[in-house]
Amino acid sequence: MAESTSAAPADLRVALRHHAWRWAGAPLFVSGALIFFWAFGEIPRGGRLFTAMLGFGGMMMGLTAFGANHDAAVSYALRAQVGGGELPPKLQAELDEELRRDREAVNGLKPSPKVALVLPFTALALQAYVVYRIIQMWGVKA
Secondary structure: OHHHHHHHHHHHHHHHHHHHHHHHHHHHHHHHHHHHHHHHHOHHHOOOHHHHHHHHHHHHHHHHHHHHHHHHHHHHHHHHHHOOOOOOHHHHHHHHHHHHHHHHHHHOOOOOHHHHHHHHHHHHHHHHHHHHHHHHHOOOOO
16 A cells, blocks of 8 residues: 555646646647648648648647546546545546546546657647648748
């Protein structure tokens, strides 16, 4: 039992980090949607369907960034709680809600914290590339 108690503060730190990081996915999803519709709207003017699909990928990657960080936050919050750690009220309320909704799924979460931290940057890079492709289509020299 001493091992789980000593792990609780580390799990809580990771849970709090991912709890905050997940909100990077929301604006990335919105910007990705705008970029996707922009790229799709350029198709009649000579734009490529491939660019629009890359835009769709950037939009979905923003949503995935939110989901991966949310899953990591919930999973590590549960580990911290089981290890005897005390959760901040917001995180505790969210964990309780997730457990109430689907306890089995929460207990079965297998977080990928490194992937969750890399996803927002990957989504941002993909979205920037799509914007670059659209601007290049107009003949603007970079």
